[in-house]
Amino acid sequence: MDVMTTTASLTALAPAPVWARRAAHAIALCALPSGLWRVAMASGVYVGYSDQVLRDVFDIPGWGVAYVIGLSVLAEVAALFPLLLVSDRWRPLAPRTLAAASWTASAVLVLLALWQLVVAFTVESRTYMESGTAQTVWWFVFAPLFAIPALMTAVTWSYARRHRTRARA
Template structure:
């Protein structure tokens, strides 16, 4: 018997209500919210000053800075992409290609707890972004300050979107007993 056909994996995949349309849209929107700031950092990696004054841009031309910015962009996008797992089948049954655990049902709290912690952390981390223009950015041109501020604004949505999708996932995956009690 393959791991994919084990009772708990099959049950997990078939016993949960489909996600609401708004949750699917919100999950996909998380990847788009992260994209503008990531593309801006990639522009820096490729040697475009992207709003920095020439003398300050030199700080970003080291190999270490380029590796850091590229890694940060990729990790942020991958983490945002994990939100889609909360509305897709691979958030209920681990894909078979993953060693050791592939084909097994995802325990709901194994997704809900890290997603909740991530949503709180992201909300706190990006809470000051709307006030970007109230802080001095002496290392940037006026246009660069404006553009970077605009590119980072969508990050404010990341935490709340993840929180909303997490609540939807939790509601769909809570035990039948707790659903009856909540009614």
């Protein structure tokens, strides 16, 4: 065994377990329904709000369209971040930096999920909806967001564990 082979084997990170890969893909899929719902709202598709509520509360049409579309894009890009932790192809940061960033992202996502629960139960945006069916659809498209913190924490834990194992070798 030559020096190059030994160095390459030490720098290679163990492949992510199948469950971690599936969890990372599930995170991206969990963010998709709410993003599509927001895009539909910005596009003028009826999502339960009257035209007056869209105009007066959400400023759609107007700057609210850019805000809602931007929020959807930002949420989906953030939901794609865990794929970096299970990918063997491209690593934009050093493993230790990526591990720290992913733990930070996990903590932020847990706080965000708690904040979303508070918003879901207290904010008046639900009261603007015209029907119970619209509220039910709203709950179904936003409910998957609550799985993201647990999934992100699991993917991050898997990445950190694989990185620690490599550092000890």
